[in-house]
Amino acid sequence: MQLVYEDGPKRDRRLWLGDLRLQALVNYATFGDTNLVKKCIYLFAGLMSDDGKVPSCLYIAPNPKDGEIYLADYCMILMACLWDWWEFTGDKSLCEEIFDVAFNQFEIVFKERLLPDGTIRDDDSWWIFVDWDDYKLPRSLAASAEFAYFLTYAIKMAELLGKEEELSKAKKYYDIITKCAKEKYFNKDKGLFEDEGKVCWNTNCFMVLSGALSKEEGISIMKNLRSSKDALVPVTPYVYHYVAQSYADLGMKEELEELIFDYWGDMIRKGADTFWESHKKDDPFFSPYDDSVLVSACHAWSCTPMYFIKKYFE
Structure with missing residues (x-):
């Protein structure tokens, strides 16, 4: 938190859009600074590619430069950053200035990836991140759920700014996407969403966060996930943030507290004094890079227990 919100001091030393959002939420709940958040939002909008894509990461030294990595799901997070900014500051001017850039990310992604039936096409030409451990994670439903969630911010922001054309597009x-997800991917016997026969925590939680389900349906899904022995669990605190937010949105405070103590607390019990980039409770040497030495031991996207503590437990 000096020049930008770096993802970590060890390896990348970059500003990542997914990390920025979570760091900004913690900042709003603690320090309340706005200048650095604003600077980071400007950097992402100012370094978009010739075809309009916002970079997923960027460098600032020796001069600001995009990181030449473009993730289809990360680019949508810019809109969520704008909404979080508005909620904390009440300042619409930045939102008005950056809205077109942020909304264009949805247009670009859906032009390339949204099929007529509402399915999201996944291929190697444009990486949809979702989480590490990719070899286990089906991408189509995961992307649908994540995109639907971030679309809720596009809808709210378009309503706030009176952008009628964009509002109509975002709602469409x-x-x-949500109609397809519910009709094609919901397993009524399990009471969970699944893709290619696999149930994933991240997918179901993003469906909960998307608002496409009732509160009762959301609570049922979270309970079914907790009792499922086969559901694929996240491997990063980044995704566990959204699991935690699902509990928070549904009013499941006991489960939220339990998750914080169980997952982030497990790192502390294993000797951590800063939170790690990735963590599997049953595999202490897990690494998305095939070498645990490369895993960041102090990572930006792992910071959000303080946000939940300040917002939901004070």
Whole structure:
């Protein structure tokens, strides 16, 4: 938190859009600074590619430069950053200035990836991150759920700014994607969403966060996830943030507290004094890079227990 919100002091030393959002939420709940958040948002909008894509990461030394990595799900997070900014500051001017850039990310992604039936096409031409451990994670439903969630911010921001054309488009995208997800991917016997026969925590939690389900349906899904022995669990605190947010949105405070103590607390019990980039409770040497030495031991996207403590437990 000096020049930008770096993802970590060890390896990348970059500003990542997914990390920025979580760091900004913690900042709003603690320090309350706005200048650095604003600077980071400007950097992402100012370094978009010639075809309009916002970079997923960037460097600032010796001069600001995009990191030449473009993740289809990360680019949508810029809109969520704008909404979080508005909620904390009440300042619409930055939102008005950056809205077109942020909304264009949805247009670009859906032009390339949204099929007529509402399915999201996944291929190697444009990486949809979702989480590490990719070899286990089906991407189509995971992307649909994540995109639907971030579309909710596009809808709210378009309503706030009176952007009628963009509001209509965002609602249309949202309806197509969520309708397909519920009709094609929901397993009624399990009471969970699944893709290729696999149930994933991240997918189901993003469906909960998307608002496409009732509160009762959301609570049922979270309970079914907790009792499932086969559901694929996240491997990063980044995704566990959204699991925690699902509990928070549903009013499941006991489960939220339990998750914080169980997952982040497990790192502390294993000797951590800063939170790690990735963590599997049953595999202390897990690494998305095939070498645990490369895993960041102090990582930006792992910071959000303080946000939840300040917002939901004070």
